[in-house]
Amino acid sequence: MKKISMILMCMCLLFLTGCGKTSETDLINQWNKKVENGKGYLMTGELEIVNNDDVYNYDVSSAYQKGDYYRISLTNQANDHEQIILKNDDGLFVLTRESTQQKI
Numbered sequence: 045m046k047k048i049s050m051i052l053m054c055m056c057l058l059f060l061t062g063c064g065k066t067s068e069t070d071l072i073n074q075w076n077k078k079v080e081n082g083k084g085y086l087m088t089g090e091l092e093i094v095n096n097d098d099v100y101n102y103d104v105s106s107a108y109q110k111g112d113y114y115r116i117s118l119t120n121q122a123n124d125h126e127q128i129i130l131k132n133d134d135g136l137f138v139l140t141r142e143s144t145q146q147k148i
Contacts, residue, residue, distance in 0.1 A: 084109040091118070 079085075084107065091102040105117040116129040128139040 082110075 086108075087106045089104050091104045093100040093102070101121040103117075103119040103121060105119075106114070107116075108114045112131065113133075114129075114131050117126060118128075119126045126141055128137075128141075130137045130139060
């Protein structure tokens with residue numbers, strides 16, 4: 045009896061949460077408003093570059109602050125070489141640094 049009541053309760057919860065009044069366009073409009081009113085953002089991800097038969101994988105981190113300040117970090121997954129693109133009041137800079145650790 046407990047199993048049946050738990051199953052019915054779960055089905056009711058799924059049904060009630062799935063029947064919201066918010067449409068897809070409403071969600072997109074809400075997202076756009078948040079992005080336009082935001083002071084900045086931070087995103088991370090992975091980048092895969094295919095060049096003929098070679099594949100290069102990078103960890104990417106992108107940060108933006110209102111006023112056209114941004115920092116993009118690209119880290120090669122194979123050898124931990126990092127490149128940073130930085131824009132601030134002083135200008136646009138590309139910084140390259142290598143990891144001091146060696147992988148064995």
